[in-house]
Amino acid sequence: xxxxxxxxxxxxxxxxxxxxxxxxxxxxxxxxxxxxxxxxxxxxxxxxxxxxxxxxxxxxxxxxxxxxxxxxxxxxxxxxxxxxxxxxxxxxxxxxxxxxxxxxxxxxxxxxxxxxxxxxxxxxxxxxxxxxxxxxxxxxxxxxxxxxxxxxxxxxxxxxxxxxxxxxxxxxxxxxxxxxxxxxxxxxxxxxxxxxxxxxxxxxxxxxxxxxxxxxxxxxxxxxxxxxxxxxxxxxxxxxxxxxxxxxxxxxxxxxxxxxxxxxxxxxxxxxxxxxxxxxxx
Numbered sequence: 001x002x003x004x005x006x007x008x009x010x011x012x013x014x015x016x017x018x019x020x021x022x023x024x025x026x027x028x029x030x031x032x033x034x035x036x037x038x039x040x041x042x043x044x045x046x047x048x049x050x051x052x053x054x055x056x057x058x059x060x061x062x063x064x065x066x067x068x069x070x071x072x073x074x075x076x077x078x079x080x081x082x083x084x085x086x087x088x089x090x091x092x093x094x095x096x097x098x099x100x101x102x103x104x105x106x107x108x109x110x111x112x113x114x115x116x117x118x119x120x121x122x123x124x125x126x127x128x129x130x131x132x133x134x135x136x137x138x139x140x141x142x143x144x145x146x147x148x149x150x151x152x153x154x155x156x157x158x159x160x161x162x163x164x165x166x167x168x169x170x171x172x173x174x175x176x177x178x179x180x181x182x183x184x185x186x187x188x189x190x191x192x193x194x195x196x197x198x199x200x201x202x203x204x205x206x207x208x209x210x211x212x213x214x215x216x217x218x219x220x221x222x223x224x225x226x227x228x229x230x231x232x233x234x235x236x237x238x239x240x241x242x243x244x245x246x247x248x249x250x251x252x253x254x255x256x257x258x259x260x261x262x263x264x265x266x267x268x269x270x271x272x273x274x275x276x277x278x279x280x281x282x
Contacts (some may be wrong), residue, residue, distance in 0.1 A: 024110060024189035027251035046251035051252025059228055060236035064212060066143060067232055071214075072207045076200060077274050078151065084188075086159070087166040104156035112220035115149040120221070126257035138210030142230045144220045149217050154210075158203045166192070198271055205268035209261055246250070 028047050051057050083196040086097050103111065119126045122136040125181070138145045169192065177187050215234040218224060224231035230237070233253065241250035 021277075024073060024251045024254055026248055027256050030208070030248045032247040034247060038162045042200065043248070044216065047248045048256070050249055051253045051256060056228065056231070057233070057236055060231050060233050063143075063228070063230060064232040064234075067146055067150070067214065067218075067230070068208055068211045070143070070147040071154060071211050072204050074147065074151045075154040075158045075207065076162075076203055078155045079195075080200075081160050081164055082155065083162035086163055093181045100159060103153050106153065106155065108216035109220055111153045112149055112217040115152070116221045120145055123246075138221055139226060141224060146217050146221055146230050149212060150214065154207055161203045162196060162199055165196045169195050193242075198274055202268065202271045205264060205271060208264050209268060212261060212264070213257070 027043055029044055030040045031043045070168045082100055086093060115139065122128060122134050127137060128134060174187060178190060185242040213234055214232060215238065218230050218232055222230045224235050237250050237253045240253060241247050
């Protein structure tokens with residue numbers, strides 16, 4: 001009876017999440033092209049076989065891994081550096097912290113357009129304005145352009161997670177290490193980094209869950225190009241759905257992405273559970 005008040009919320013969550021997913025599963029078993037609206041034969045798992053054997057989708061999968069891994073790794077490194085900075089007391093720390101968090105509050109589509117037009121533009125972009133030249137950064141380095149935008153937006157997220165980890169570290173233990181003669185680098189590599197391992201894992205897993213579904217940056221900055229250089233799975237699903245009008249194939253690809261995300265999310269939940277257990281034992 002104590003759980004009864006939660007029942008309406010549970011029913012609502014099931015309706016808005018599971019019902020559309022089940023319908024997508026159903027669509028993935030149909031050979032449905034919008035150009036042939038009356039022809040929707042049931043083809044079982046043929047769409048999944050097509051998706052997994054399609055060279056464009058295999059290329060999109062590789063691009064997804066590269067973009068996600070690049071953005072996660074660099075944002076973790078920068079997030080760690082900023083977290084170490086903000087863990088120290090200095091004048092104006094509150095202002096600096098607010099400024100560093102700001103990129104994460106910018107809407108993804110706005111961030112992508114900001115970088116595309118204000119920074120990467122070959123004619124009036126800030127980068128060429130500062131360093132000279134007329135390099136078309138988006139055309140010349142498409143993957144780097146997308147990764148840079150994602151790193152700018154997701155570094156604050158990693159920073160907050162790692163800052164929480166740093167602030168949970170025992171100051172008494174650090175002071176004891178200093179008394180024993182350990183220098184700052186030894187304390188950081190031998191004590192702080194091992195303490196942050198679970199927080200680094202959590203940041204990497206949560207970042208991967210979100211970034212594997214990146215669509216805004218790819219669509220706004222490169223539109224998957226040049227060629228298919230930055231076409232990731234979400235953008236390829238968009239092309240399959242709205243350019244090729246293959247609803248069945250697009251649904252099958254979407255289901256595959258969902259299952260891949262569930263696998264990553266399972267590891268993330270285990271890490272979070274481990275963090276809670278550590279906190280309970282303190």
